[in-house]
Amino acid sequence: MEGDITSLENSSNIKVGRRSKSQQRQDRKKKLLKKNKKKWETEVEEANELQSRYDSIIPENLKTFADFPLCKKTLLGLKKAGYTNPTEIQRSSIGLALKGHDILGAAKTGSGKTLAFPHPLRSPKYSSYSLISQMLDCLFRERWTPEDGLGVLIISPTRELAYQTFEVLYKIGKQHEFSAGLVIGGKDVEEESAQIGRTNIVVCTQEGYSSILMVPQTLNAEVSKC
Numbered sequence: 016m017e018g019d020i021t022s023l024e025n026s027s028n029i030k031v032g033r034r035s036k037s038q039q040r041q042d043r044k045k046k047l048l049k050k051n052k053k054k055w056e057t058e059v060e061e062a063n064e065l066q067s068r069y070d071s072i073i074p075e076n077l078k079t080f081a082d083f084p085l086c087k088k089t090l091l092g093l094k095k096a097g098y099t100n101p102t103e104i105q106r107s108s109i110g111l112a113l114k115g116h117d118i119l120g121a122a123k124t125g126s127g128k129t130l131a132f133p134h135p136l137r138s139p140k141y142s143s144y145s146l147i148s149q150m151l152d153c154l155f156r157e158r159w160t161p162e163d164g165l166g167v168l169i170i171s172p173t174r175e176l177a178y179q180t181f182e183v184l185y186k187i188g189k190q191h192e193f194s195a196g197l198v199i200g201g202k203d204v205e206e207e208s209a210q211i212g213r214t215n216i217v218v219c220t221q222e223g224y225s226s227i228l229m230v231p232q233t234l235n236a237e238v239s240k241c
């Protein structure tokens with residue numbers, strides 16, 4: 016068998032070249048899309064239908080999370096995490112975020128702000144703020160796959176809020192196939208940075224973010240896209 020490989024490589028008709036990491040990633044994505052074609056088509060239809068409902072959102076009419084134009088996976092995640100009815104801050108902010116508006120909100124402690132917390136997204140396409148549920152739907156709409164690398168970067172002002180945000184994200188994002196990571200700094204920078212390029216959603220502290228930036232190739236725009 017080894018002999019066969021050598022003779023193939025030596026043949027003048029066959030070009031042996033190494034594909035770049037980015038090309039390999041695209042190849043894997045194509046394979047994945049081909050394998051799940053039917054499922055992807057159904058999800059694209061679902062995403063388009065949801066998006067067409069954004070303009071008619073009236074917060075007062077949204078009694079339960081099921082009334083929000085959120086994808087099935089996000090809704091199931093919310094349900095399994097025990098979230099059925101939105102709190103006031105969630106009701107008034109999630110609809111606006113889905114429409115792509117910037118939000119400045121205030122509500123008392125324990126009112127459910129974490130789920131309705133405005134998170135800056137790195138995506139210019141989706142304005143500068145989003146919510147955990149909207150963020151999951153944004154990646155869903157974009158047909159983001161594990162192969163696409165970093166899609167969302169959430170920078171939290173404190174470790175406590177980073178943990179809290181990651182916890183909620185973990186709970187309600189379980190039905191999605193995205194990978195998520197928490198970077199709080201103070202750990203092996205090289206190791207954390209290497210993982211970031213392969214992680215779809217990263218929650219980090221400012222300290223963690225600074226460490227990421229120390230390693231030049233981490234935030235490769237070609238990989239992260241938005």
Ligand SMILES: Nc1ncnc2c1ncn2[C@@H]1O[C@H](COP(=O)(O)OP(=O)(O)OP(=O)(O)O)[C@@H](O)[C@H]1O
Pocket residue numbers: 097098099100101102105122123124125126127128129130
């Ligand atoms: N829609 C909801 N339905 C039921 N429980 C909820 C809902 N939203 C949040 N909670 C729960 O309410 C509690 C408080 O939520 P959360 O910590 O997000 O509030 P907060 O406003 O961010 O508080 P703090 O200001 O202290 O950070 C949590 O246990 C959370 O799981």
